[in-house]
Amino acid sequence: MRCFHSSGLLVLPALWLTVATVAGAPAGTPASQLETVVISATRTPLAPEQVASSLRLLGADALREAPTTTLDGALRGIPGFSLFRRSDSFTANPTAQGVSLRGFGPSGASRSLVLLDGVPLNDPFGGWVAWTKLPREGIGHTEIVPGGGATAWGNAALGGVVHLFSAPLRPGPGGREPAASAEPSPASLRFGATLGDYGTRSGELALVTPTRLGMLQVLARDFATDGFRLVAPERRGAIDVPAWSRHRWLTARWRQALARKVELLATARIFEEKRGNGTPYQRNGSREKFASLALAGTPSDAFTWDAVAYAQDQTFASTFSGVNATRTAETPASDQFAVPSTAFGAAWTGAWNHAGGGRTSFGADTRAVRGETREYFTFTSGAFTRLRVAGGRQAVGGIFALHEHTVAPNLRGTAGVRFDGWRETDGHRRESDRATGVASRDDRYADRDGTRFSPSAGLLWTPAPAWRLRASAQQGFRRPTLNELYRPFRVGPNITEANAALGTERVTSAEAGAEWTLADAGASAGAARRARWVLGVTGFTSSLRDAVGNVTLARGPGTYPLFGFIAAGGVGRQRLNLERIRVRGWELSGRWSPTAELTVTADYLYDDAVVRRAALAPGIVGKRLAQVPRDSAALGARWRGPGGITFTPRVRWIGRQFEDDENQLRLGAVVVADLGVSRALTPHLELFLAAENLGDARIETGRTADGIVNTGTPRLMLGGLRGSW
Numbered sequence: 001m002r003c004f005h006s007s008g009l010l011v012l013p014a015l016w017l018t019v020a021t022v023a024g025a026p027a028g029t030p031a032s033q034l035e036t037v038v039i040s041a042t043r044t045p046l047a048p049e050q051v052a053s054s055l056r057l058l059g060a061d062a063l064r065e066a067p068t069t070t071l072d073g074a075l076r077g078i079p080g081f082s083l084f085r086r087s088d089s090f091t092a093n094p095t096a097q098g099v100s101l102r103g104f105g106p107s108g109a110s111r112s113l114v115l116l117d118g119v120p121l122n123d124p125f126g127g128w129v130a131w132t133k134l135p136r137e138g139i140g141h142t143e144i145v146p147g148g149g150a151t152a153w154g155n156a157a158l159g160g161v162v163h164l165f166s167a168p169l170r171p172g173p174g175g176r177e178p179a180a181s182a183e184p185s186p187a188s189l190r191f192g193a194t195l196g197d198y199g200t201r202s203g204e205l206a207l208v209t210p211t212r213l214g215m216l217q218v219l220a221r222d223f224a225t226d227g228f229r230l231v232a233p234e235r236r237g238a239i240d241v242p243a244w245s246r247h248r249w250l251t252a253r254w255r256q257a258l259a260r261k262v263e264l265l266a267t268a269r270i271f272e273e274k275r276g277n278g279t280p281y282q283r284n285g286s287r288e289k290f291a292s293l294a295l296a297g298t299p300s301d302a303f304t305w306d307a308v309a310y311a312q313d314q315t316f317a318s319t320f321s322g323v324n325a326t327r328t329a330e331t332p333a334s335d336q337f338a339v340p341s342t343a344f345g346a347a348w349t350g351a352w353n354h355a356g357g358g359r360t361s362f363g364a365d366t367r368a369v370r371g372e373t374r375e376y377f378t379f380t381s382g383a384f385t386r387l388r389v390a391g392g393r394q395a396v397g398g399i400f401a402l403h404e405h406t407v408a409p410n411l412r413g414t415a416g417v418r419f420d421g422w423r424e425t426d427g428h429r430r431e432s433d434r435a436t437g438v439a440s441r442d443d444r445y446a447d448r449d450g451t452r453f454s455p456s457a458g459l460l461w462t463p464a465p466a467w468r469l470r471a472s473a474q475q476g477f478r479r480p481t482l483n484e485l486y487r488p489f490r491v492g493p494n495i496t497e498a499n500a501a502l503g504t505e506r507v508t509s510a511e512a513g514a515e516w517t518l519a520d521a522g523a524s525a526g527a528a529r530r531a532r533w534v535l536g537v538t539g540f541t542s543s544l545r546d547a548v549g550n551v552t553l554a555r556g557p558g559t560y561p562l563f564g565f566i567a568a569g570g571v572g573r574q575r576l577n578l579e580r581i582r583v584r585g586w587e588l589s590g591r592w593s594p595t596a597e598l599t600v601t602a603d604y605l606y607d608d609a610v611v612r613r614a615a616l617a618p619g620i621v622g623k624r625l626a627q628v629p630r631d632s633a634a635l636g637a638r639w640r641g642p643g644g645i646t647f648t649p650r651v652r653w654i655g656r657q658f659e660d661d662e663n664q665l666r667l668g669a670v671v672v673a674d675l676g677v678s679r680a681l682t683p684h685l686e687l688f689l690a691a692e693n694l695g696d697a698r699i700e701t702g703r704t705a706d707g708i709v710n711t712g713t714p715r716l717m718l719g720g721l722r723g724s725w
Contacts, residue, residue, distance in 0.1 A: 038051065039163070040143040040144075040152075041145050041148055041149055041152065042152050042361055042402050042416075043149075043153065043361060043363065043402075044304070044351035044359075044402075049468065050404070051148075051470075052414050052460045052470045052471070052472045053148030053458060053470070053472040053474075054146050054147060054511060054513060054587070055145055055148075056080075056143070057141060057142070057143055058141060058142045059140075059141045060139060060167060062074075063136065063139055065638070065678065065688075066648065067649075067675050067676030067690040069194075069196075069200065069713075070089045070090050070131060070132075071135075071136055072088050072089050072129075073088040073089075073090065075144070079604065079632040079652075080102050080587065080607075081100075081144060081162070083096065083099060084098045084627060086654065086667070086712050087712045088713070089131040090225070091228070091230065091243045091245070091712070093277055093318070094128055094273075094286060097129050098111070098127060098128045099112040099129060099159075099162055100627070101146040101147070101159045101160040101162070102160070102542075102583060102585070102605070104159030104507075104544070109126060109127030109481050109484060109548070110127050110129055110159075112146075112160045113153050113156045113160075113161050113162070114164075115161065115162070115164065116164050116165075116166070117267070117292075117294070118163075118306075119292055119308065119310050120343075121134075123341070123481075124341040124342065124343040124370075124371055125481065125482050125483050126481050127481040127484075130288075132273055133269070135166070135206065135221060136204055136221075137192050137204045137219075138190075138204075138217075139165070139166065140166055142162070142163065143161070144160070144162050144163075145160050145162075145163075147160050147474070147511055147542065149161035150454050150456065150477075151418045151455065152361075152400060152402065152418075153365075154396065154398045154400070155367070155396045155398075155420065155422070155477065155479055158505060158506075158509075159507075166217075169208050169215040169253065169255045186210070188725060189725045190207075191205040191723050192204045192722045192723075193720050195720060196690075196716060196717055196719065197717050198226050198242065198716065199224070199225060199226030200224070200225040200226075201224055201225075202221065202224070203221070204220065204221040205220055205221075206218075206219045213256050214254060214255050214264075216252070216254055216255075217252070217255070219250070220248075220251070223246065223247050223248065224244075224246045225245055225246075227243040227245060227276065228242050228713070229243070230277075231327070231708060231709070232700075235327065239279050239280070239328055239330050240327060241279060242278075243275070243277055245273070246275075247271070247272065248271075248273075249269060249272070250269070252268050253265065253267045254266045254267075261297055262296070263295070266292070267290075267291065267293075269290040270288070270289055270290075271286070271287065271314075272286070272288075273287075277318075278710075279321060279330050280330070281319055281330055282318075282321050282330075283318070284316070285316070286315070286316050287315050288313070288314035290310070290312045292310035292311075293310075294306065294308040295307045302352060304350070305348065305351070306348075307346075307349075308345075308346065308347050309347075310344070310346075311342070312342060314342075315338055315339060316336075316339040316341075317338055319332065319335050320491060320492075321492075322492050322493060322567070325706070331379060334375050334376065334377040334490055336373055337374060338374040339371060339373045340372065340374075341369065341370065341371025341482075342370055342371070343367060344368050345366060345367040346365065347364065347366075348363050349361065350362055356406065357406045359404045360401065360404075361402045361403075362402070363399070364398065364399045365397065366397030367395070368395040369393070370393040370394070370482075371391050371392075371482050372389060372392070372428075373388070373486075374387075376388075385433065387431065388429070389430045390428060390487050391426075391482055391486055392424060392426045392427035392486055394422070394479065394482060395422065396420060397421060398418055398421065398452075399419055402414060402416035403415055407459075410462045412461075413460075414456070414460075414472075415456070416456040417454070418455070419451065419453055419454075420453075420454065421449065421451050423447070423449040424447065424448045424449070424485070426447075427444070427445030427446075427485065428443065428444055443500075445486075452477045452506075456474035456475070457472065459472070466518060466519075467515070467517075468515040469513075470514075470515075471513075472511055473510040473511075474510075475506070475507065475508050476506070476507050476509070477506050478504070480502040480504075480575075484498065484575050485498060485500050485502055492570070493556060493568070493569050493704075494570050494572075494573065495563045495564075495573070496572075496575065497562055497572070497574040498574075498575060499574055499576060502548055503546045504546060505545070505577075506545045507542055507544045507545070509540065509542040511538055511539065511541075512539055513536060513537060513538035513587075515536040516534070517534050518534075519531055519532065530596065532593055533591070533593075534589075534590065534591040537586065537587065537588055539585075540583075540586070541582075542582070542584065543581075545581075546578070548577060549577075550573045550575060550626075551574060551575075551578070551617045552571050552573050552662055553573060554566060554571065554572035555571050556568050556569060556571065569706035570705070576614075578611055578614045578617070578620075579613035579614055581609065581611055581625060582609070583609045583610075583625075585605065585607040585608050587603070587604065587605050588602075588603065589601075589604075597640040598639045599637065600636070601634075601636045602636075603633060603634045604631075604632075605631070605632050607629065607631075607632070608630060610623070610624055611623050611624075620662060620663075623661065623663045624658060624663055626657075626659060627657060627659070628657055629654050629655040629657040630655050631653070633652070637649050637650075644679055645677065646679070647676070647677055649673070650673070650674045650675070651671065651674075652673075652674075653672075654670050664705075665704070666703070667701070670698065670700070671697060672695075672699065673693070673697075674692050674694060675690070675691045676688065676690045677690075678722075684724060685722070687721055688721070690719070691716070691717050692716040692717075693716060696714055696715040700712075
């Protein structure tokens with residue numbers, strides 16, 4: 001594809017420069033060490049206090065100690081982070097696991113880019129994120145940049161970036177990997193074993209062992225739960241069964257020094273998951289094979305670079321049904337028996353440090369995906385009578401440059417530009433009779449391409465040691481996924497049509513914030529001072545244009561040209577571009593650490609996401625964006641008490657929100673309390689207990705027009721053992 005070829009031509013010279021650097025790196029240069037830095041905002045290492053946009057960091061301990069079963073559940077302690085619906089990956093269908101930051105997410109496709117070690121996790125076909133393939137014991141830390149990072153990362157980062165980093169194979173300062181060294185490293189082992197309610201059980205390990213040539217890490221996980229029933233008790237029927245799930249994966253990482261200042265990291269992963277979705281017929285399954293090769297080098301103190309190439313091959317399958325009014329029987333609606341998809345990508349990034357504290361980072365990246373859905377539909381006389389095959393190819397690639405410079409004493413500025421090209425080919429949708437093979441529909445869509453320009457700018461002012469004032473703005477974009485372009489779907493009586501003519505989503509975002517830090521004056525001379533108080537406030541606004549939304553166009557019962565027959569209580573929707581959505585609000589955050597043993601955090605988010613223009617659906621103008629609560633808050637703490645006991649309570653408040661674009665199906669507000677308790681048994685073993693939704697609050701996750709309400713995780717008690725050597 002033309003876009004892939006042109007962006008590949010940009011990456012290949014950079015990879016050639018990488019190889020040349022590997023070959024010519026001096027062998028006797030001493031290793032350098034990396035300080036604690038973040039890379040998600042500008043794609044190159046940067047001290048957290050130098051980031052001009054909002055930034056949230058969660059370390060390995062915070063992720064492990066969070067009182068929740070899932071990794072995405074741990075991230076939900078940040079009010080600005082949510083999945084498409086209120087359920088996390090414990091029970092949510094994978095197609096509903098797209099990430100929303102600050103209300104950018106009215107569909108299952110993620111409008112935020114999710115990365116693991118710099119490689120996109122967004123599904124090649126649908127854009128959602130399979131959170132279950134991520135380790136809990138093997139994650140080093142997580143960086144969340146809401147409303148930032150689009151210039152550095154390009155497509156799908158218009159709502160922000162969630163970047164997860166694997167634990168370093170050989171920890172250096174700040175928990176990051178140091179440069180290559182001849183010093184031997186000891187083997188290490190970390191494991192976790194869990195048992196809990198609803199037949200939940202899991203085991204995970206992360207083993208690192210030195211070899212003659214480098215370091216080898218093996219990570220593995222096996223998880224299973226019998227699950228709980230999703231429909232609320234007042235409408236639950238005989239057809240409603242627990243939503244069970246099973247998944248397992250194995251990852252191997254190999255790290256080796258090619259020269260004193262050049263390192264190689266190879267990664268391979270296999271993943272398998274199966275789920276029940278609340279009725280006997282509805283199930284889904286996923287399989288994935290993944291491999292990546294990364295290189296990083298520091299040819300001089302002033303210049304660093306890194307490069308990565310990766311390949312992903314996966315398949316997905318899912319079944320859907322319609323359930324009768326008494327919920328005593330179901331009728332198959334579709335059998336999505338195979339969704340094969342692949343992704344190939346490469347990236348190169350360099351950073352040049354200038355005299356006087358300035359720095360320029362630049363690079364190129366490309367990603368090419370292809371996939372299609374193969375499914376049976378129209379269930380008649382005990383069998384599916386029709387076959388649908390729909391999909392295509394998509395490629396996006398770009399170049400970027402970001403420059404940071406000290407404008408004046410205590411004032412630092414950042415400016416960046418990015419240019420992307422995209423191309424979509426082989427778009428198709430064919431529907432045929434299974435018995436005769438005669439096609440009732442055979443659409444071939446014209447190839448399309450385009451370009452996008454994504455600038456950004458930021459200012460960071462430190463008028464006094466305790467104060468940080470910042471402002472930033474950016475433009476970003478997202479191409480609709482292959483799923484949005486080509487695949488219609490049905491859930492119960494509701495039908496959603498695809499739209500191969502969807503345009504590119506574009507956003508212009510701006511934010512301004514202030515942070516005040518009161519350090520502990522009692523620290524001894526030369527020792528690091530603990531931040532006793534950290535208070536922050538951020539105001540933000542975004543104008544999202546041509547946002548893809550599922551827009552209601554018809555109501556059943558009746559037969560319509562676009563949808564066919566819609567049963568009573570059902571609706572017909574189509575994916576359409578909404579001319580303008582306005583998202584604005586503000587965040588408050590605070591952290592109080594009166595002692596080294598106690599930390600209390602509090603966060604509040606006001607998020608006003610409203611449709612401002614929609615020519616094809618004027619009835620939703622002025623309506624709030626579906627699945628976005630206006631208010632949310634979280635209160636958490638970590639207290640290390642006597643006897644080696646650690647308490648990690650958390651309370652989350654989720655304001656009311658709407659299930660649908662017309663704001664007729666309301667999901668009620670809820671307060672969810674979680675509690676984690678752990679106790680060190682030995683220097684290497686720790687016993688833990690997690691109580692999720694301790695008060696057994698009713699978490700409404702979905703509502704249909706005929707009054708069926710789905711609910712999220714009830715009270716869930718888990719306990720287990722963690723160890724590290």
